[in-house]
Amino acid sequence: MSLVSQARSLGKYFLLFDNLLVVLGFFVVFPLISIRFVEQLGWAAVIVGFALGTRQLVQQGLGIFGGAIADKFGAKPMIVIGMLLRSLGFALMALASEPWILILSCILSALGGVLFDPPRAALIIKLTRPHERGRFYSILLMQDSAGAVIGALIGSWLLQYDFHLVCWIGAAIFVLAAIFNAWLLPAYRISTIRAPIKEGMARVIKDRRFFYYVLTLTGYFILSVQVMLMFPIIIHEISGSHTAVKWMYAIEATISLTLLYPIARWSEKHFRLEQRLMIGLFLMSLCMFPIGWISQLHILFVLIALFYLGTVTAEPAREMLSAELVDPRARGSYMGFSRLGLALGGVLGYTGGGWFYDMGHAMNVPQLPWMILGTTGLITIYALHRQFNQKKLESVIISRH
Numbered sequence: 001m002s003l004v005s006q007a008r009s010l011g012k013y014f015l016l017f018d019n020l021l022v023v024l025g026f027f028v029v030f031p032l033i034s035i036r037f038v039e040q041l042g043w044a045a046v047i048v049g050f051a052l053g054t055r056q057l058v059q060q061g062l063g064i065f066g067g068a069i070a071d072k073f074g075a076k077p078m079i080v081i082g083m084l085l086r087s088l089g090f091a092l093m094a095l096a097s098e099p100w101i102l103i104l105s106c107i108l109s110a111l112g113g114v115l116f117d118p119p120r121a122a123l124i125i126k127l128t129r130p131h132e133r134g135r136f137y138s139i140l141l142m143q144d145s146a147g148a149v150i151g152a153l154i155g156s157w158l159l160q161y162d163f164h165l166v167c168w169i170g171a172a173i174f175v176l177a178a179i180f181n182a183w184l185l186p187a188y189r190i191s192t193i194r195a196p197i198k199e200g201m202a203r204v205i206k207d208r209r210f211f212y213y214v215l216t217l218t219g220y221f222i223l224s225v226q227v228m229l230m231f232p233i234i235i236h237e238i239s240g241s242h243t244a245v246k247w248m249y250a251i252e253a254t255i256s257l258t259l260l261y262p263i264a265r266w267s268e269k270h271f272r273l274e275q276r277l278m279i280g281l282f283l284m285s286l287c288m289f290p291i292g293w294i295s296q297l298h299i300l301f302v303l304i305a306l307f308y309l310g311t312v313t314a315e316p317a318r319e320m321l322s323a324e325l326v327d328p329r330a331r332g333s334y335m336g337f338s339r340l341g342l343a344l345g346g347v348l349g350y351t352g353g354g355w356f357y358d359m360g361h362a363m364n365v366p367q368l369p370w371m372i373l374g375t376t377g378l379i380t381i382y383a384l385h386r387q388f389n390q391k392k393l394e395s396v397i398i399s400r401h
Helices: 003-040 045-061 063-073 075-093 099-127 130-159 163-184 197-205 208-216 218-227 230-239 242-270 273-286 297-324 328-337 340-362 368-400
Strands: none
Touching: 003 045, 003 075, 003 099, 003 130, 003 163, 003 230, 003 242, 045 063, 045 099, 045 340, 063 075, 063 099, 063 328, 063 340, 075 099, 075 163, 099 130, 099 328, 130 163, 130 242, 130 297, 197 208, 197 328, 208 218, 208 297, 208 328, 208 340, 208 368, 218 230, 218 273, 218 297, 218 340, 218 368, 230 242, 230 297, 230 340, 230 368, 242 297, 273 297, 273 368, 340 368
């Protein structure tokens, strides 16, 4: 094995372990926020949704800046500082007795993500070859699911004693991740040139194909973020227990660990990436419509399983589409900007979901948020279909001339 191949192999193992720590630390805390502040403390869902949406908007919306900074100064310092900043945000969340403290803790956590997330995503592209990238993304997503269920189990168990413990454990895991990166992560350059920050950002903004694709994904992320807000709330409402949310993550882990890789490998041979994305999104949208009428927990979990089946179909394709469109001269900037759809989808999904949840209960129409979520997914599928068909039409026109 050549030195370059050996370095790539070691780098991929490093990324897998690092990703496990990040996912574990995140899911110890965040799935339980809506349960803690809405169900236990009685805060309005729109307030908690706003805090979660603000975190999403800040982290993903400013991702292009974090990526451009990493393009300039390298991945390692940004990752270490970002993880320490997220740890500080989790520690502050333990003290959240007022909405503004919760919002501030979410913002600190988000700023940490602004610094460490884009360079980590760019390292994946740097250290994987195109022909192996789809498999590596599938492995990462399987690991995400396993980390999510383990983190949710730990968080649910700690919540029985004290929410402060939940936050402190999450903070400790990110401190550990920061130490791990400071000690072992080589000083990688994530882009082929060390361009000025403004140049990397301008390169992304001028790439209209990438720009419109990222914005179109807003609807996809409006649905996907509901695993942090609406799903825990509806599970708690039906079951009457905050510990029941762990079964949602057990379902996700089971589906991901058993079906994600086979589905990804099979669909690679039969469907284009954009088709896989739209099929998965259709499944996610379809399961939303009946949830508002469900009163039995086992039926709800069947619908959630359908949602996760759509997720494991769509997510590898979405990641690969983003990676294929990246300019290697500004990997950090591109991967940072690719989070903008998640930023917009997060703030609309969290805040809008919480607002429609409160409105639906006030109007005695609990089905309202779920109908709107399902419709949003279908509209997004239509937008993606038009976007990719337009690209094919343009290709045909160019070939004829």
